[in-house]
């Protein structure tokens with residue numbers, strides 16, 4: 602079977618070129634006579650892999666020197682706990698609730714201190730981003746937390762919240778490297794990589810040095826979750842997820858070749874426009890998010906009829922468009938169109954949707 606168009610929200614499509622390169626290097630990585638999976642994380646070859654990965658990421662995102670980049674394991678969900686463990690020094694944080702992932706992050710933080718939910722879009726099934734220009738944020742919070750792109754609901758903060766001078770912490774799992782970013786506006790940017798960057802299990806945490814200089818907020822913080830120790834050890838405190846980091850490194854190089862984050866942004870906007878333009882004109886399919894807050898990574902849509910949704914998902918699958926079913930908590934459909942989704946994938950999906958609409962109305 603040939604490759605399908607994979608619209609999965611994560612783990613998700615990776616650049617074919619990267620997969621082929623990894624396949625070529627599977628048995629013998631650059632004359633070492635072994636796979637990257639088999640080599641010591643302290644070897645010279647691996648040292649080059651992880652250092653180049655960090656350097657390329659710094660280059661792509663233009664990460665200032667006073668930020669640490671750490672590659673960890675445990676996915677984004679473990680970072681939900683790492684954030685309060687490392688940053689909740691005054692015992693209080695503000696969370697903006699724009700979906701499941703922000704909710705889960707807040708619930709995890711509540712185990713460590715006081716969580717003040719300063720805004721939420723739960724009233725309309727998270728179909729919009731609340732106005733965050735003048736929130737009532739207590740003076741003594743350690744940070745303000747957002748999930749910048751809401752994978753499940755398909756919303757995106759196109760404007761960062763006014764944190765009233767507090768540190769901004771952002772989960773960017775599903776918009777990582779999708780467009781240029783000004784790292785200096787954040788205290789912490791982090792993500793699990795399996796949405797847009799690599800294989801599941803790896804987390805990338807970018808944190809401003811001064812926030813971790815004195816170590817974590819709680820002395821019981823597990824060493825593995827202690828960002829200072831991890832940063833001091835260049836992500837090699839223990840055996841890191843070596844193979845996953847190696848694939849991330851290849852994806853960074855692919856993005857550079859594709860024109861960096863400016864290139865990705867243009868590519869992603871083009872794809873999203875094709876799909877949203879169709880949703881706006883279709884009589885059968887409708888986007889579920891208010892226009893100004895639409896994500897260009899995750900595009901949820903519905904027909905308004907659950908049976909018709911199911912029929913669409915099944916016929917789409919048979920035609921080679923995989924994983925279009927919406928998240929189990931919301932139903933309908935969702936097309937995730939991350940960096941590695943080619944334009945043809947979206948063009949062909951829209952063609953298929955047009956055909957389905959003609960046949961079923």
Ligand SMILES: *Cc1c(COP(=O)(O)O)cnc(C)c1O
Pocket residue numbers: 611675676677678679702748750751752772773774775793794796801802
């Ligand atoms: C997928 C996702 C997560 C959870 O990632 P895991 O690596 O499975 O823990 C967290 N936040 C966002 C925004 C996500 O899309």
